[in-house]
Amino acid sequence: MTEVRQELFGEVPGQGTVERWTLQSPSVSVQVISLGCAITSIKSRGRSGELSDIVLGFDSLQGYLNNTRYFGVVVGRVANRIAGGNFVVDGKEYQLAINNGPNALHGGLKGFDKAIWATQALDSGVKLTLTSPDGDEGYPGELKVSVAYTLKEDTLSIQYYACSNKTTPVNLTNHTYFNLAGHDAPDIYDHVVSIKADAYLPVDDTMIPTGEVRPVEGTPFDLRSPVLIGPRLQVLPGPGFDHNFCLQSPGEPLEERQCARVHHPASGRVLEVSTTQPGVQFYTANFLDGTISGKGGATYPKRCSFCLETQNWPDAVNKT
Numbered sequence: 001m002t003e004v005r006q007e008l009f010g011e012v013p014g015q016g017t018v019e020r021w022t023l024q025s026p027s028v029s030v031q032v033i034s035l036g037c038a039i040t041s042i043k044s045r046g047r048s049g050e051l052s053d054i055v056l057g058f059d060s061l062q063g064y065l066n067n068t069r070y071f072g073v074v075v076g077r078v079a080n081r082i083a084g085g086n087f088v089v090d091g092k093e094y095q096l097a098i099n100n101g102p103n104a105l106h107g108g109l110k111g112f113d114k115a116i117w118a119t120q121a122l123d124s125g126v127k128l129t130l131t132s133p134d135g136d137e138g139y140p141g142e143l144k145v146s147v148a149y150t151l152k153e154d155t156l157s158i159q160y161y162a163c164s165n166k167t168t169p170v171n172l173t174n175h176t177y178f179n180l181a182g183h184d185a186p187d188i189y190d191h192v193v194s195i196k197a198d199a200y201l202p203v204d205d206t207m208i209p210t211g212e213v214r215p216v217e218g219t220p221f222d223l224r225s226p227v228l229i230g231p232r233l234q235v236l237p238g239p240g241f242d243h244n245f246c247l248q249s250p251g252e253p254l255e256e257r258q259c260a261r262v263h264h265p266a267s268g269r270v271l272e273v274s275t276t277q278p279g280v281q282f283y284t285a286n287f288l289d290g291t292i293s294g295k296g297g298a299t300y301p302k303r304c305s306f307c308l309e310t311q312n313w314p315d316a317v318n319k320t
């Protein structure tokens with residue numbers, strides 16, 4: 001049985017009220033707000049029964065209004081980077097707002113993470129919907145989007161739906177930062193990760209994939225067998241993981257399967273991620289710097305958490 005509750009979370013002047021929904025199963029409790037469709041808390045028990053909140057976030061609405069690191073939100077229309085912010089569909093060139101070096105990142109200046117979504121109760125969860133107008137952030141077509149969060153026992157499912165009246169790139173994901181020891185633990189070095197990918201996408205200086213699909217065999221990106229993250233980060237070139245792992249070719253038929261598993265031996269907590277998407281971006285919070293004021297006064301330093309963003313391959317609109 002999952003209990004579903006709704007309450008007022010806050011008011012955005014000129015934009016409307018923000019709701020908070022709580023989904024409570026016997027083992028897990030999940031909270032979601034209607035601003036950015038954000039997951040604001042996931043509480044689960046560790047081996048000795050202690051309850052911890054394992055996702056990063058803020059206590060108040062103000063924190064989410066200034067959420068420069070995309071904690072917990074749904075990212076869209078297109079998660080990740082589009083090179084130069086431009087692409088061609090149906091013979092027409094489109095230019096998006098540039099908001100990350102020379103590239104477009106995470107849906108633009110006012111992406112789906114900054115919108116207030118409409119809500120509707122479901123049997124074991126909540127469905128949030130949004131209409132993105134034709135030309136929104138430079139993207140073609142009116143796009144109707146919905147995201148359904150449902151909780152059954154200890155499985156949180158997220159179902160995305162999007163429909164446009166013109167051809168447009170769409171790749172939605174959610175951007176939850178986890179630390180299985182608890183959101184305020186200092187690092188993730190004692191987590192053990194595995195990702196079922198035979199290849200990954202190397203990136204250039206601006207984090208755009210170079211176009212090469214490189215086998216993980218013999219590289220620090222080989223996470224096919226469980227690997228302790230701390231020592232592996234030390235041999236990785238660059239600041240940490242922020243790479244797309246290739247689960248299958250973008251064109252192949254998609255069937256839901258498990259792609260990643262993270263284990264925190266000390267608490268006994270395990271996160272397993274399943275998806276129908278062909279890629280998963282593994283990010284080790286390399287750009288956090290301890291300056292955020294998070295939940296309960298937590299400051300969230302570099303590498304304090306990880307994200308597993310299931311998605312299409314980044315910059316797919318320019319690489320297929």
Ligand SMILES: *[C@@H]1O[C@H](CO)[C@@H](O)[C@H](O)[C@H]1NC(C)=O
Binds near residue numbers: 141142165166
């Ligand atoms: C898409 O829908 C929007 C809003 O209803 C409308 O303005 C636009 O003309 C439609 N475009 C097409 C190609 O149907």
Ligand SMILES: *[C@@H]1O[C@H](CO)[C@@H](O)[C@H](O)[C@H]1NC(C)=O
Binds near residue numbers: 066068291292293
């Ligand atoms: C907004 O967030 C940035 C980065 O996390 C932080 O430096 C700044 O102090 C925040 N501003 C407010 C008004 O909270």
Ligand SMILES: *[C@@H]1O[C@H](CO)[C@@H](O)[C@H](O)[C@H]1NC(C)=O
Binds near residue numbers: 176
């Ligand atoms: C939601 O986000 C979390 C954290 O990024 C990730 O583990 C999970 O795969 C995502 N789920 C979907 C359906 O995208």
Ligand SMILES: CC(=O)N[C@H]1CO[C@H](CO)[C@@H](O)[C@@H]1O
Binds near residue numbers: 169172318
């Ligand atoms: C799930 C989804 O919408 N995937 C899309 C991601 O973007 C590429 C183009 O960039 C589309 O081909 C996919 O359908």
